[in-house]
Amino acid sequence: GxxxxxxxxxxxxxxxxxxxxxxxxxxxxxxxFPWYKQELGxxxxxxxxxxxxxxxxxxQRIAVTLNKTAKHFSLHITETQPExxxxxxxxxxxxxxxxxxxxxxxxxxxxxx
Amino acid sequence: SAVISQKPSRDICQRGTSLTIQCQVDSQxxxxxxxxxxxxxxxxxxxTANQGSEATYESGFVIDKFPISRPNLTFSTLTVSNMSPEDxxxxxxxxxxxxGSETQYFGPGTRLLVL
Numbered sequence: 001g002x003x004x005x006x007x008x009x010x011x012x013x014x015x016x017x018x019x020x021x022x023x024x025x026x027x028x029x030x031x032x033f034p035w036y037k038q039e040l041g042x043x044x045x046x047x048x049x050x051x052x053x054x055x056x057x058x059x060q061r062i063a064v065t066l067n068k069t070a071k072h073f074s075l076h077i078t079e080t081q082p083e084x085x086x087x088x089x090x091x092x093x094x095x096x097x098x099x100x101x102x103x104x105x106x107x108x109x110x111x112x113x
Numbered sequence: 114s115a116v117i118s119q120k121p122s123r124d125i126c127q128r129g130t131s132l133t134i135q136c137q138v139d140s141q142x143x144x145x146x147x148x149x150x151x152x153x154x155x156x157x158x159x160x161t162a163n164q165g166s167e168a169t170y171e172s173g174f175v176i177d178k179f180p181i182s183r184p185n186l187t188f189s190t191l192t193v194s195n196m197s198p199e200d201x202x203x204x205x206x207x208x209x210x211x212x213g214s215e216t217q218y219f220g221p222g223t224r225l226l227v228l
Contacts, residue, residue, distance in 0.1 A: 032215045043205065043219040044156065089155060095215045100146075103156045 002027040004092050006104030013080050014112050021107045023090035024072040032095035033066060033073050038106075039086045047088075048075070051095065080111045115142060115208055117220035125226045126196055133192045134223045136206035141186040143209050146217065147179070150203040159204075162189040196227045 003026040013019050025033075031052035036044035050057045050064045050073065057064050061080075066073040077084055090104040116139035126132050136145065145162040160168040160181055168181035183189040193200050203224050207217040 034216065036219075043221050046216060046218070049216065093215050100158065100161070101215070101217055102158075105155050 002030060002092055002094075002102040004090060004102050004104040006090050006107055008107060009105065010108045010110070012110045012112060015080060015082060017080055019077045019080055019084070019109055019111075021075045021088055021090065021109070022072060023074070023092075023104050024070075025092040025102075026071065027092070027094070028068075028071065029094045030092040032093040032101075033064070034091050034093075034101065035064060035075050036089045036091065036103075037086045038089065044089060077109075080109075082111050082113050085109055085111045115139060115210055115218050117206065117208060117218060119206060119220040119223050121223060122221065123224040123226075125228065128197050128227055130196055131192055131194045132196065132225060133190050134204055134206075136189045136191070136220055138187045138208055140210075143212060143214065145183060145189045146207045147181060147189070147191045148205045148207060148219075150205060150222070152202070156205065159191070162191075162206075193225065196225075198227045201225055201227045 006023045034049035035047050037047045038044040048059050048062050048064050050066050052068050061078045063076040087106045087108050089106050091101045093101040118137045120135045147159040148156045149159055150156050158171050159174045160170040162168050162181050162183040164183045178194050180192045203222045205222045206220040209217055
């Protein structure tokens with residue numbers, strides 16, 4: 001089955017700096033890659049996703065890149081703000097109607113004011 | 114997205130007892146899933162709740178321990194049976210909407226503590 005590795009497990013940045021979280025996956029059949037943000041005591045919320053026919057996707061301060069050949073994808077947050085502090089999970093899924101998603105181990109991001 | 118509610122939001126239970134968690138969605142959804150999130154950990158899929166038929170369980174999870182029902186397209190229950198302290202966790206349901214849609218939306222979770 002699919003295995004998703006995520007690094008780093010914790011990340012501290014100064015407010016205004018950029019943060020990068022990296023994930024690798026094992027199943028070449030995976031073609032849907034969502035990212036979730038989970039604030040303390042809250043549910044995971046989708047912040048951005050990318051499909052394998054796209055190499056990069058951007059939404060305001062958040063961007064995701066995908067390298068299918070190397071089987072890795074990354075989340076980039078620019079101009080970080082204290083409210084970006086949370087745990088971020090990457091995930092991978094074969095998509096195409098098979099909707100089981102495998103999650104990475106999570107990255108705890110702390111943005112220091 | 115979908116409006117998803119779970120009951121109870123939290124509970125404290127004695128070992129050996131069972132707890133049934135409900136997941137209600139505001140409109141029809143395609144798929145419903147149940148996850149477990151142990152403290153400080155990632156999300157682990159327990160099973161896919163299938164409407165009108167037995168749930169599909171992931172490796173390491175069995176129906177006797179985690180019976181699941183899904184009587185219709187908007188409602189599902191997960192029972193945690195014969196609980197032990199190791200079952201202390203957050204249990205979350207998630208849903209997808211639309212045929213072929215991969216995006217999962219999560220319920221608020223049920224925080225369970227077993228003493």
